[in-house]
Amino acid sequence: MSSDRNYEREFVRTFFTSPTAVGGENSAKMLQSAAQLRGMQAPDTWIPDNEDATAPSMRAEGVQNLVEVVSEHGADFPGEIHPRVVWHRDDPSTRYEGFKQMLEITDPENGAVEHIDGFVIPEVGDLDDWKKADEFFTIIENEHGLEEGSLSMSVIIESGEAELAMSDLRAEKGKPSNNLERLFLLVDGQVDYTKDMRAMTPTGELPAWAELRHNTSRGASAANCIAVDGPYDDIRDVEGYRERMTENRAMGMTGIWSLTPGQVVTANEAPLPPKSGSWLLELDDDEIELDDEDGRQVYDGDELSLEQVGDDSYVLRVDGEEQELDGEELHEELLDLTTYVPSMDDIVDSMEEFEAAKEAGKGAIAMTQATTLVIDGVEVDIAKDRMWDEATYQAAMTPVALFQDVYEHRPDQHDALEEMYGTDIVERAMAVGTDD
Amino acid sequence: MSSDRNYEREFVRTFFTSPTAVGGENSAKMLQSAAQLRGMQAPDTWIPDNEDATAPSMRAEGVQNLVEVVSEHGADFPGEIHPRVVWHRDDPSTRYEGFKQMLEITDPENGAVEHIDGFVIPEVGDLDDWKKADEFFTIIENEHGLEEGSLSMSVIIESGEAELAMSDLRAEKGKPSNNLERLFLLVDGQVDYTKDMRAMTPTGELPAWAELRHNTSRGASAANCIAVDGPYDDIRDVEGYRERMTENRAMGMTGIWSLTPGQVVTANEAPLPPKSGSWLLELDDDEIELDDEDGRQVYDGDELSLEQVGDDSYVLRVDGEEQELDGEELHEELLDLTTYVPSMDDIVDSMEEFEAAKEAGKGAIAMTQATTLVIDGVEVDIAKDRMWDEATYQAAMTPVALFQDVYEHRPDQHDALEEMYGTDIVERAMAVGTDD
Amino acid sequence: MSSDRNYEREFVRTFFTSPTAVGGENSAKMLQSAAQLRGMQAPDTWIPDNEDATAPSMRAEGVQNLVEVVSEHGADFPGEIHPRVVWHRDDPSTRYEGFKQMLEITDPENGAVEHIDGFVIPEVGDLDDWKKADEFFTIIENEHGLEEGSLSMSVIIESGEAELAMSDLRAEKGKPSNNLERLFLLVDGQVDYTKDMRAMTPTGELPAWAELRHNTSRGASAANCIAVDGPYDDIRDVEGYRERMTENRAMGMTGIWSLTPGQVVTANEAPLPPKSGSWLLELDDDEIELDDEDGRQVYDGDELSLEQVGDDSYVLRVDGEEQELDGEELHEELLDLTTYVPSMDDIVDSMEEFEAAKEAGKGAIAMTQATTLVIDGVEVDIAKDRMWDEATYQAAMTPVALFQDVYEHRPDQHDALEEMYGTDIVERAMAVGTDD
Structure with a gap:
């Protein structure tokens, strides 16, 4: 059935990255605090980030931190966990490094794999490059005795060729020699996309890239994935972040990157219908x-x-x-x-x-x-x-379906939702539209 | 020759839908009144709509109404007639239903087929889905002794995969195992597209979907079809409807859906150059x-x-x-x-x-x-x-070519055009640019 | 390596066309004056235009003028030289004419070929049409004893199918039966594109075609070509020309067509960082x-x-x-x-x-x-x-890399650049970012 997805969740509001290792006494402290977020502060997907957020020299330590923190806290974490590893379409040594990181993180002896939902692969190129990553997932699943296709794969779109690849994804997904059905999130990465496109603005601000966002949302829709917008750097500008999300939802892109627990709260709440008209x-x-x-x-x-x-x-x-x-x-x-x-x-x-x-x-x-x-x-x-x-009626169902999906998959947010809307509205919202 | 089209008309300004059966004494009354529209109130393409505009329980009756009204009035109707039947990329029983509706409507014994120019297929998916519909057209033509390819096919673009399909249309059209040369209109359907993309706006208004309209216009241009924009719901807002059409024409999309004879008049007039500067x-x-x-x-x-x-x-x-x-x-x-x-x-x-x-x-x-x-x-x-x-000069020729096309194919609008511009201008407008 | 280009230059700021033959005493006078431009008035790519800028009846003479002027001045011209010949996706006789023009221009006996960097092919269609042109380049190289692939090919995107073709370019380029690696510039041609799309605006102004420009920039990025925007007709409107270029650079499109030496100066300067904040x-x-x-x-x-x-x-x-x-x-x-x-x-x-x-x-x-x-x-x-x-840091590198590229390939602009920024800044700008 064409609307089957390879994952339980229909919607992802938040994509929250944490460095896997930072300087100082306790290099795992960012992972530890993120792992213990709950309720509106906890993201739908948490991304322990062993790529750009972590210094290259700290990444080996990052893998160990990740394994330890996820082993300890993974069972209780309310969202999904999708570490980001290194990858680059133009560099085989980086790709091999990414493979080794995934192999280690998912080693059953390390105790983390049962809480790992998938991995995020950055800097992908065209579909043949996506397939190289997919093949590593398959090998890892086979080596570690996991079910084939059980680890989901998300990609960061940060090159023109990756943008183009999304148009062909639907046709490639079902082919017998790949397991691309594991694809989950298509995430825009505008910082590196801007660099790849060699775009410039006078002030150094990122361009709006409306076409990229449309194409990502459309690609996700056609291939049964979920579209996620890239990071919004100006953390103080809550109003701007909200406006960006309103624009995104009008494109069918519900999810967005969050850089802080504060942004997670804002982005978890933004797509839900308002309490008052x-x-x-x-x-x-x-x-x-x-x-x-x-x-x-x-x-x-x-x-x-x-x-x-x-x-x-x-x-x-x-x-x-x-x-x-x-x-x-x-x-x-x-x-x-x-x-x-x-x-x-x-x-x-x-x-x-x-x-x-x-x-x-x-x-x-x-x-x-x-x-x-x-x-x-x-x-x-x-x-x-x-x-x-x-x-x-069907159009009104989209925000309600989102609400129902959130309520079903995020018990830790029930209190916040009931406080926001009142118990009566929550119950009625869970009941409408469930006949068909 | 790449600019040959499978139809006589170079331009379609108006796409006017009528329910095939409504409640009340005379279930065919909307069809009957539409079939008798003339002049600026009559659309370039009339779409007796046996899909969304007609309640599912009335659609069998709708087919009979359609056959009767088109048999009686079809010969005198000044525009083309393209009924819309049911179809869905995700549902074979709906597709089979659509096939049976077309088979019945085109049965020579019913007397309507000689006035039917083609059919409109909604909710198409990727090109393989378009080909399923095309194959039914071919079977119907064969069964009913019609010339292969003589029924034109128009599609409603209301999913991400259909939007993507338009990029590949040009390459698929000439292949020996299909008759996709029958394609005529590519029509945007933003209501269901919005639902398919799971897009939301705070007020429930439809997003503008500028990229979709560009891609539809481009797809039509590359594959020698004609692009038509979707319905404009706010029927009272004539100014907004006109602005939308001005925007569309700047994208190369000349046609638009019309929901009422009033909208037909507005949309028939809008792309013609103004009487006064x-x-x-x-x-x-x-x-x-x-x-x-x-x-x-x-x-x-x-x-x-x-x-x-x-x-x-x-x-x-x-x-x-x-x-x-x-x-x-x-x-x-x-x-x-x-x-x-x-x-x-x-x-x-x-x-x-x-x-x-x-x-x-x-x-x-x-x-x-x-x-x-x-x-x-x-x-x-x-x-x-x-x-x-x-x-x-060539750029100025586009509105004039439109005028000439309208004048040639719509004798019932001659009076209105001559009243609008004066006979002298009409004659001179018909004469320019005809040397090459 | 995926970021290899078939040409030395990483950036092209200016694409300046000159008619190859005009009326009057000296039909080569526009070529002669263009060939002697130096410094900020000289474009990065100069396009002796034997297509639209030259009357059809003058094009044979245009080829002779071109050969003579390039033989005489080509060695000293500071930019690259890419004549435009005739071509049309829908007309084999025009294509054959274009082939003959190229064959003559590159005849070693004529003395111009050593200064010719490539050709510009207008009015291309889909990739199979691009390949026809590419094949003519290959034949010419073979006939004239030039290295296969040594002549670069640039195309003008002025149809919906050419816009679509850019999406498939990356996948086609490496195939053994073509030499599409010779591709250099992807240039938008909005005047004919507007005509091909049958777009209209009330005042006759060209539409903005933002999606076309995005797609051209993306296509260039994915296929290692360089994107160039089309002509800006209102020569007096320097401010508007600058705004257009600012918009373009935010899309990753650094180059633009220039119609006069004045526009060349403006467009050579525009992408360089300003002297003062x-x-x-x-x-x-x-x-x-x-x-x-x-x-x-x-x-x-x-x-x-x-x-x-x-x-x-x-x-x-x-x-x-x-x-x-x-x-x-x-x-x-x-x-x-x-x-x-x-x-x-x-x-x-x-x-x-x-x-x-x-x-x-x-x-x-x-x-x-x-x-x-x-x-x-x-x-x-x-x-x-x-x-x-x-x-x-990487994002800031884009304008600096542009500056370095200009400084390296345009010694004739050193004086102007040093006058603009001062010698100290120029030296430091040439030194940053060169470690990796």
């Missing part, structure tokens, strides 16, 4: 969230102004354009300028309502969202209708 | 159409201000930046800030002039467009020169 | 370069305003949003709003500092950039820290 004012390309004051939505910026000039006569000024409107026209105009971001509660309500309507033989129903806008002290009641049909 | 003010990313008042172009917004402060001295303020200019500098500055949208009349004039110049051995000529700008009461005469060479 | 204010999507006045960065627009209202209390207004801040909060806010564009001097300093730190065993160091902002007369000192690690 909110109203947005949409001015050209600018979206402004209105302040909710006792259920009334108040705008107090100056890009929009409204004045009542007669009994049923208003002057609305948007972006320097002024128009005189009667009450009904004003209502229409404001409807066009506003949009609603539904809460989890709203989504579950609407889905339940639609399920009931479908049961009763109706194919489409109207859902209404009403509020009072307050602009320059003038109050206007608006009510937005939206038709719900099967397609709307 | 207009001047635009280009401020950053903002484009403002100037008001024509007796041939003078008046700006009365507040993003730009102009004041005459001396005999040959002006203060121009743009986006908060003020500069003092003499008359010539002002002229230069305003030339840079303005652009002209040519009318059909302008385009035909320029093409005729260039054709005459070419005849006389000249390779490039300057065309001038002059007007008077009025900003804050200050009048400035400007004249924009544009060099026309062979490339400019 | 500068501070930018980043407001939404708007970037404003601050005026440096004696080392203080002065903003005097009105999108931002700042007022000191108490001892340690300020009111900052951005985009109509007002906030009251103390000195530390103001410092934070302004740090977020500003960014620094490093000069060549800054880059070299930082690289040297990082190299020294690495030598001393440190993996990451902080670099600080400090200045004084002046907004509405209020002065604020800010200091921006940036962590430099191996990845930052």
Whole structure:
């Protein structure tokens, strides 16, 4: 069946890397603290990183640290564990090194392998290069008596040829001479991709690489993998990180790299529907969230102004354009300028309502969202209708399916989710859409 | 010859779907009214939709309605007729159902097949899946004594793998074991594509999917098909629909889905050159159409201000930046800030002039467009020169070729076109560019 | 080795076309003047254009002019010489004509071939079409006793199928029956691409085609070629040309077509790091370069305003949003709003500092950039820290590697470069990063 995946999880929100060995007294300290993260601070996938995050001279020690920490804490870690080893499409000695790292980490005598879900292979090239890595996985599984295909393989896309390879993946996956069905995450690595593409920006910031992200998301969709965006370096810029994830989700890319437990929390929460709904004012390309004051939505910026000039006569000024409107026209105009971001509660309500309507033989129903806008002290009641049909219902199912997947696979987050939404909403969210 | 198409039409502006069976007294009423549309309300391609627009329980009745309505009205319908049947890349029973629907609709005894130009296959996967559908077309043609390849096939791109398939289409089309030369429209289906990609937006609106549209347009160009954009749900938002089409045409995607006869009118007219030219003010990313008042172009917004402060001295303020200019500098500055949208009349004039110049051995000529700008009461005469060479001429030919194609294939729109442009312009537009 | 190229140069900034024959007394005059360009006015690649820039009736004469001018001036020309001949994927007689032009131009008896580095083939289709051209190169090399593969081949991407072909290039290049290793430049040709895609814009301007440019840059990266953007028609619009190149470099596309010696100068200079650093204010999507006045960065627009209202209390207004801040909060806010564009001097300093730190065993160091902002007369000192690690260092290497490549291959530009940066910076820039 084409939608079967080689792993249990349907969604991965977070990809959190830790150096396997750092300078100082206790070289394993970053691994030890990461291994003990729980709840919203714990990632869906944890990546003990024996490549770029760890100095080349420390990597042998890194393998030993990894084996010890995963042996001790792996059983209790709430996410999956996918160490990153070294690899390079242009360098056979690096590839052989990566093979030896994997062979050692998975040695049953070391006691870590039962908690290892797979490995992350960086710097891959075209598919023939992916197959070389896949063959090492197969050899390792065979040598160590593991089931063939049981270790998943994730790759970092950080070259033009790897980007192109994703287009051919679907056709190559089923072939008898490889085990590429083990593929799990397709992860963008924009720092090295930028270098490989020899791209430059005046300030040294990374380019946005929208096409790469689209192609990764599409490649993952076509080959039943999961797409993950690369690191967001500016750790202080939480708002920017959230905006990046909103952009990514609109591309079908739900996962993102996290560099700190703080980023993990932000990225674990971001794709979940919000606790409360909110109203947005949409001015050209600018979206402004209105302040909710006792259920009334108040705008107090100056890009929009409204004045009542007669009994049923208003002057609305948007972006320097002024128009005189009667009450009904004003209502229409404001409807066009506003949009609603539904809460989890709203989504579950609407889905339940639609399920009931479908049961009763109706194919489409109207859902209404009403509020009072307050602009320059003038109050206007608006009510937005939206038709719900099967397609709307299916689209709404995506965030709910994500929620259900998280709830199922992350018992350690149950408390946080129940605190966020309330037990009632959590229960209802787990119940909708489960008939088909 | 690589630019041969398997169909007569070079352009498709409109793809209009109608449910084949609806609830109520007369389940065929939507088909009946659609079949009798004429002129600008009638689409270039009409899609009696026996898939998503029709409830699953009504689809058997839908096939019968379709056969009856097309038998009765098909001969007089001014556009092509391409019913949509059920199909799914992941479900053989749906595919078999689609085959049976096509077999029944094309049965010569039913009298509809002579008016059926082809079928639309939704939810296709990769090319091997397209070939399964193609094979059913071939079997049907053979069973019913139709010429092999005479039924065209259009597909809806609503999965990542279908998007990827478009890249390989050109290479597969000529192969001896398929009849993929029958391919006609590549149509984006963003609702299900969004679901397949598991993309989410906060408000539930569809993502813009610019890359998908580019790839569809490119795939169509490379494989001699025609690209069509998906449905635009907000039927009231005529301005938004027009903007979407303007964006699409800049990608080489001329066609768009239409959900109502009103949208058909808008989409039939949109790609035709305008009746009157207009001047635009280009401020950053903002484009403002100037008001024509007796041939003078008046700006009365507040993003730009102009004041005459001396005999040959002006203060121009743009986006908060003020500069003092003499008359010539002002002229230069305003030339840079303005652009002209040519009318059909302008385009035909320029093409005729260039054709005459070419005849006389000249390779490039300057065309001038002059007007008077009025900003804050200050009048400035400007004249924009544009060099026309062979490339400019060829580029201008695209909208004219579209017009000629429409005029040739849609006699029912002659009256509307002549009313819009005047008989003289229509005649001259039909005559230019026809030498090569 | 996968990063070997079939040519010496790693970067091409400029692709300058000249008609091979024009009307008037001396039909070779454009070639003659181009052949004598030196320094920043001379392009990295010069393209005597026997295709679109030259009238069809003049092309036979064009071949003779080309042979004469290149024989006379080729030895002294500082860039590479790649004539463009005629070609069309859909027309065998044009292809045969192109073959004959190349055969004549490279005839050893004509004396030009030793200065010809390769040819530019326009209007290519899919890879099988590229291979037809490649085969003609091979025959020519064989007939004229040249080393097989010694003539490089560049192509113009001006069709959907050629865009798609770039995805398969890497896999085809090594095959024994072709010599596609000779490929050098992948050049976008947006005028004909727009026509081939049948794209239209209201004003007749070319679409931006961002996806095409991404795909060209990626294709070049994957197949070890060099990506070059198409012509920028508005020769007067130097600022627009520069912005286009900044956009391109963020996509990894360093080269661009130049239509005049003036554009050559602009495009030769644009990818080099600036002589002086500068501070930018980043407001939404708007970037404003601050005026440096004696080392203080002065903003005097009105999108931002700042007022000191108490001892340690300020009111900052951005985009109509007002906030009251103390000195530390103001410092934070302004740090977020500003960014620094490093000069060549800054880059070299930082690289040297990082190299020294690495030598001393440190993996990451902080670099600080400090200045004084002046907004509405209020002065604020800010200091921006940036962590430099191996990845930052490698990214900074891209513009420096470009500089080194230019310096090595263009002795005729040494004076200009030394005048621009000073001898000291030039020497240090040539020395960094050369250990690995």
